[in-house]
Amino acid sequence: MGCRTGSWDTRRKVPSRSLRNAQVFFRFRNETKGREGREAKSRQTLTSQWGQNEFSMRPRIFAADSAPGFSKHGRTLRPCPHCPRRVLRVLRLASHPLGWSRSERSTEIDKKGAMAAGGVIAYEDIFEILDQDPDGKKFDHVSRYRCRSAFESDLQIDLNIDIYKLEVRCCEPWWAGKAAAKRPDSSRFVLPITPNSLTHPLLN
Amino acid sequence: MSLDGTPEDPAYDQTGKESLADSYEYVMYGKVFKKQDENEGGMRKSIVTISFGGLLMQLKADPKNLQDVDIDNRLYVLIRKIS
Numbered sequence: 001m002g003c004r005t006g007s008w009d010t011r012r013k014v015p016s017r018s019l020r021n022a023q024v025f026f027r028f029r030n031e032t033k034g035r036e037g038r039e040a041k042s043r044q045t046l047t048s049q050w051g052q053n054e055f056s057m058r059p060r061i062f063a064a065d066s067a068p069g070f071s072k073h074g075r076t077l078r079p080c081p082h083c084p085r086r087v088l089r090v091l092r093l094a095s096h097p098l099g100w101s102r103s104e105r106s107t108e109i110d111k112k113g114a115m116a117a118g119g120v121i122a123y124e125d126i127f128e129i130l131d132q133d134p135d136g137k138k139f140d141h142v143s144r145y146r147c148r149s150a151f152e153s154d155l156q157i158d159l160n161i162d163i164y165k166l167e168v169r170c171c172e173p174w175w176a177g178k179a180a181a182k183r184p185d186s187s188r189f190v191l192p193i194t195p196n197s198l199t200h201p202l203l204n
Numbered sequence: 205m206s207l208d209g210t211p212e213d214p215a216y217d218q219t220g221k222e223s224l225a226d227s228y229e230y231v232m233y234g235k236v237f238k239k240q241d242e243n244e245g246g247m248r249k250s251i252v253t254i255s256f257g258g259l260l261m262q263l264k265a266d267p268k269n270l271q272d273v274d275i276d277n278r279l280y281v282l283i284r285k286i287s
């Protein structure tokens with residue numbers, strides 16, 4: 001064990017991170033003990049590859065199928081700090097009238113009379129934050145978030161995390177409660193969920 | 205951004221009157237520079253890519269929900285947390 005872990009462990013510049021990686025590694029080894037060698041080997045390669053990039057913000061993966069307090073999404077292995085808090089966001093795209101021709105815009109408004117603000121909303125949805133910086137962090141003050149809505153819309157958005165920081169969902173999806181009744185195996189979180197089976201909270 | 209849906213003046217509004225942004229926490233303004241359709245496992249999806257001064261946003265959704273969004277549109281994105 002000494003020489004295998006040493007090859008990437010001793011090169012670490014940051015002690016704390018190397019310690020964390022080492023813990024993950026050992027844990028992973030324990031978990032896969034007794035499983036098939038091929039499966040274990042492929043996972044092991046994954047772990048060590050990710051361990052080699054010091055600045056990688058990618059959460060370390062390993063068999064996170066059933067660990068309590070850990071994401072079922074298979075991506076993160078951080079303990080869940082907010083359980084059972086759910087993280088929901090609204091995203092709304094409002095059109096800027098300059099983007100359209102003036103005449104077209106004004107006739108539309110005249111037709112509908114005094115429109116509510118909803119009239120200029122081009123798109124509106126609720127997204128859940130699945131992942132932060134899936135391809136690694138590229139800039140100091142900007143993070144890319146990967147999000148998904150109940151209507152199977154995927155969103156990737158860059159946000160200035162100095163101004164506005166989002167938390168990655170680490171628990172059950174917000175619609176899990178509603179979908180649980182219709183889903184025989186409710187313990188497992190599977191995407192996609194058909195939007196028809198849900199009622200959109202904004203429409204209620 | 206006005207609450208009654210009236211078009212905005214091209215000039216920057218410094219009056220500080222009520223706007224749509226008041227009820228949101230994070231607002232960006234940008235331009236749609238790419239819109240394409242793709243077929244993903246039998247489901248049609250529209251992909252809209254918007255640049256907010258260099259920060260990008262890519263939205264992949266049903267084409268009928270994105271029909272109001274066209275290339276070169278200038279859009280605000282308004283974001284808030286709901287729980």
